[in-house]
Amino acid sequence: MSEKPITGEKRAFMTGNEVVAWAALAAGADIMYGYPITPQNEIMHYWTRQIPKYGRKFLQTEDELSAGFTTVGGVLAGLKAFTATAGPGNTLMQEPLSMAEMMRLPVVTVVQQRGGPSTATVIYSQQEVTLTTLGGNGEGMRVVYSPSNHQELFDYTIKSFNTAWKYRFPTFVLGDGYQAKMRESVTLYDPEEKGITFVTPERYVGKPGTPGVDRDPGHYRNTYNTEEELFEVLQQHFADFEKMAPEVIEYSQESVEDADVIIIGHGVVFRGVRDAVKELREEGLKVGYFRPITLRPFPAEQLKALATQGRKLLIAESAQGQLARLVKDAIYGATAEIVPMFRPGVGITTEQIVAKVKEVL
Amino acid sequence: MSVSPQPAMPKSWRVESKPHKFCPGCGHGLVLKCLGEAIDELGIQDRVVFGCDIGCSLLSWDFFNCDSVQTHHGRTTPVMTGIKRANPDLICIAYMGDGGGYAIGIGGIVNAAARNEKVTVLLANNTVYAMTGGQMSPCTMPGQKVETAPYGRDPEATGMPTQGPEMISAITGDGAYVARGTTANMRQLKGYIKKALQTQMEGKGFSFVEALAACPTNWRTNAEKTWAFVEKEMPQYYKVGEKKNPFEEKKEAQQNG
Known part of the structure; x- marks a missing residue:
């Protein structure tokens, strides 16, 4: 099918959005779902330019709700799926991401922060920290990486796919408009050549065999009948998150x-x-x-x-x-x-x- | 000789989750029976991904022996679209009510329809938000009394009911299948659902079936009045039939040719 996007090490001088697109390619991301919003647009631009060569996919949706929920669908089908957004888009994205949190779906989201509240500026801020770490009507069961330069943008975008699929919590790369738009030197590489082993994604739906005959059907829900039932489910999430924390915390x-x-x-x-x-x-x-x-x-x-x-x-x-x-x-x-x-x-x-x-x- | 007191369940139904959780007299069970039989007859149980919305439709999350995903209110179409785009071999069915589909979820449906996504949307129209206690929905009939229109729906204040299949047939491209069936004609409804699924299986385009369904709990009607509403009153405004049929188009083309 397709060649590797990067072999060996490649020194490059490019924008942060371009770095993210290359990182997603290098990480083996299969499909991106997205909706235009500044300052993340060029992630989609570079992704769509490169993907025919590497057999990857893209869908532009009608808004961030659908971008998030189609990404959820991509993950359910067992693909490494991701999306990117900013500002008011991040606000809308919290609904699908709370579903991902509840159903333990490894959705990867790149956020390039812009000014807030509301439409504010398309340029820069660090005002999406609270939303990204604790957004949605839940307890913030998610991983958020905050890179500070283009090399880290590359490294942590790659890492986010592995973290997401290993622990099954939604994972974010929290960049900003400055990082998104400025050009900087970066070394692109093939993660596997660097000894990084990719966590293999798994299908939630569409596994081989006929459900009810060869295997149990995959029945996934986010609604519970009683308070106690929900309480039990959440205790497991908290325990998993606590167990994960020392393994993913970086400073x-x-x-x-x-x-x-x-x-x-x-x-x-x-x-x-x-x-x-x-x-x-x-x-x-x-x-x-x-x-x-x-x-x-x-x-x-x-x-x-x-x-x-x-x-x-x-x-x-x-x-x-x-x-x-x-x-x-x-x-x-x-x-x-x-x-x-x-x-x-x-x-x-x-x-x-x-x-x-x-x-x- | 022993005679089963129950009619046979579709093979794709999950016996362990029966009896189902819908109210007595609810239309959902009938729509899902048609869907189950359609899945059986097409032999696609191993390929179906069933997505249900929030509202009464959420109760169907473990209804079938098919992989199933309960999504958010109004978001089933995009989730099924995301799955279909990721794995086109699967047959993706988005199941919802008229509130989830025509109000909060209409953006998702309209855009999936406009893109001619190869997914099937099956929508039960019972004219109310039933799970939340019978509020006015996009399909509440003019004059119909509901919790948030206690003196009857006034089209002057709230507009006329949404006619989904008519709208969707206008915005879909070639190959799409659009129909409105009714639980008062199960054989026909099953036929529509089957054609919708075939449309997806053959990769023709978007497929959409609305099914007129009863909600005696929220209508506060007895059996007789419930049935009269579904069979007589609803079809006066909601015309039953196929609105767009790629199989007919083909036949016509052959005849003309």
Whole structure:
């Protein structure tokens, strides 16, 4: 049938949306269902240009409800299916994703955050953290990766398919409009050549044999008759999620041992955080960083261990405290002081972070 | 000689989930009997994926010995579309009521129809939102008294009832099959459902069957009045028959040729 999209290592200079499309190809994604919304459109553009060569599929639906629900259908049929969205589209997408959560369907969704609430801007924000980690009428049983550069966008998009199919929780790559639209160097590779083993997808419907004759039918529901019945089902989900958490939680930290101020940032903002720490350390100031890579499940224990008396946690985010809420929940009971640096819908530069640290130090 | 007190169930029905969970007198059991017999006669039990909506149709999630998926209210058509696109060998059937299909789910149906998706939509029209207690639905008849129109549906305020098959036949492309049957004529209804499934099996296009069905619980009618409503009153506005038939088109073409 089809050749491999990437062999060996390929150095490239491309937009984040193009990186996501290549990552999905490299990860062996079979089908994308999507609906246009800025700033994720080019994921569909690059995907549809490449797929005839590699025997993959695409369907453009009438809205994000259908994009999400057709993706659910693709997963039920046993394909590695994914979708991509942003902003108001992410809002609509929460309905199908809550079905995926209830029925343990490994749907992969790439979100390129834009300004909110409402239509807001088509450009950039980190305002979809709460929606993506805890959206839907449930308990947020999902995995959310927050990459900070194009290499990570590639790596974590590939990883998201394996995480989703291994644990059967909906999995998100939470990017943003800046990462989506800017060009950057990236090394594309074939995951299998790197020793990454793909988790084999499985059919929920359409298995071989006649149901009721050769095998039991697959009967999948999301409605339960009694409170107790639902309660039991959810306990299993919580237990599975808790068991999974230590295996999927990712974070990075640096210069934290003696730090008076620990800066916390995720996604594209982390770039400024990392550079600010470097500059401030060169000036002899005791500053470190903690960066959650998975926003859900959140590296709570790891962060709480750092949130000790007398320390300041400076939270830098392009939202009005959405990351801060996750942080506060994680470190509840700790005595470190929280210093907010909230800039909803706008970027945060190294200079701004350096200035803020000097102000509070 | 022993005589079974029950008529035979379709082979594709799941015995373990019977008796079914619908109210006495409900039309769903009849529609699903026609569907079961159609599946049996076409020999496609091993290929069918049955998707049910939310509303009373959700009770059919374990009705068949077929792979089945209960979806969300109004979202069964896109889920079945997603499955069909992923695995075209499967026969995907989206089952819903008139609320799920013509109100909250109409966007999905209209667009699947316009794309001529190779799926089958089977819609039971009982003129009410039954699971939630009998509110006005897109198919409530003019003057019909329901919970959210207690003095009768006023078309001036709420419009005329939705005529689904008429609309869908207008927007589907060549090869689509569209019909309205009724539980008052089971043989005909089964024939329509069979043709709809054949349309999908042959990859001709979108297929859609509405079935007029009773809801005595919410209509608050006795047997006689229930049957009169289904058999006499509903068809006055909801004309029973085939609206679009690719098999007929073929016959006509042959005759003309």
